[in-house]
Amino acid sequence: MTDDATRTIAFVLYPGLTPLDMIGPLQVLASLATADPRYAVTVVAERVEPVISDLPVRLTPEKAFDQVPDPYIVVVPGGTLGTVRAMVDPVLRAYLVAAAPTAHKVASVCSGALILTAAGLLDGRNATTHWAFAEQLNRLGAQYQRQRWVEDGKFLCSAGVSAGIDMALHLAAELTSEQLARSAQLMIECAARLVAGPSSGCCSITSAPPSTPVPWRVSELSPFCPMAIPRRLIPATASRVLPRHPVGARNLAHHC
């Protein structure tokens, strides 16, 4: 990509994934893209059609793989049985193999790391995954690290499910600034906390902060004003339905 091209952060969708693995970091990085127009987020899959998930909701991507051949960052979410199927999906693997060399970062959430191993991208690398899949990750050629997220070169893996949110906040800070990451954190009212899961094979829990957390503190909100509800809309709509509670000049977007 050229320096002035939009930097696309592509989340890979496949049947049976765990939606929170994708939606958590996507919500964080969508905030980032709102605040910094150099970035755009999208969701890609083999085809633009609804796919099942491990929840009673289907998800439809924005674009097909061939519409986003050169993502700046690619993020692979995890799941359970759907992830195993994705590991042997030649189209999905081919997409990752083609995207990785030019991508700035190749990331995974939870068992999404197993898909990266299946694409041959984590051989010998430090990585992490959901604690339940640690042994599996090692068997597939990566070096499991018991951390909330792990970076090795351009590869960035997070631990299970909700850890993807923390990884995305870290990534947001790295891509833009810690200040902007803090603001994104504030927008989703998320207090990132770094807690490792139990070690593989037993149930002991260890609190082991692996990296610097994005702290929760005073933040600048103005970059996120595009996300706010336009001032003119609230009074009109709300007063139609709620005449007992008239809405004044200030509104939901009073921060902007």
Place this chain on the structure above:
Amino acid sequence: MTDDATRTIAFVLYPGLTPLDMIGPLQVLASLATADPRYAVTVVAERVEPVISDLPVRLTPEKAFDQVPDPYIVVVPGGTLGTVRAMVDPVLRAYLVAAAPTAHKVASVCSGALILTAAGLLDGRNATTHWAFAEQLNRLGAQYQRQRWVEDGKFLCSAGVSAGIDMALHLAAELTSEQLARSAQLMIECAARLVAGPSSGCCSITSAPPSTPVPWRVSELSPFCPMAIPRRLIPATASRVLPRHPVGARNLAHHC
């Protein structure tokens, strides 16, 4: 509902919502439903068709409102402009008004509380919402409380976005046991942390734990074995694609 009927936890989907508001607590309560067969989770909307969200992904509900007329629990996610439209959607409001009297719990995440006010369900009640909408919630007749989640009778509201996950962990503990809630927390590697947002109209941050957190500690995982990948599937699929890394008798589901 009768005592032996399935207790359905219905998440309300509408165009323009913030997906993390729904997916976060849904992922928690889907774990609960896996472990306790008295409960089932579903996603409902006016029609079973894809709806847009504030992310580049569309979501398709499992069922239409008229297929789930009597949910045990109903959860309303938030958003920005889509939420304002939902406040004046007569079909959505009628569903909530009809469901609330027989529901065990009526919950909201983030600005979903504004939709509950629009349905006339929070008049004079203690409630909470995303910090940016606090003033608006009061104007619409509820009593904003600066807490991570707030219960008033059968009404349970959470603060912004990620707070819905913490609310769901609290709800899981209330519905079943704290032990099971902890296990659900462990499955998504989430360390619930209770941090209030800034007060309305300024940007100061206060850490104000509002309620008992669900602690992160040793948990029993066996209730979640149905979520694990069947043992027989991993070796066959993985060895086909990854002959260099043969998978032994132990597999991803070795905890079960």
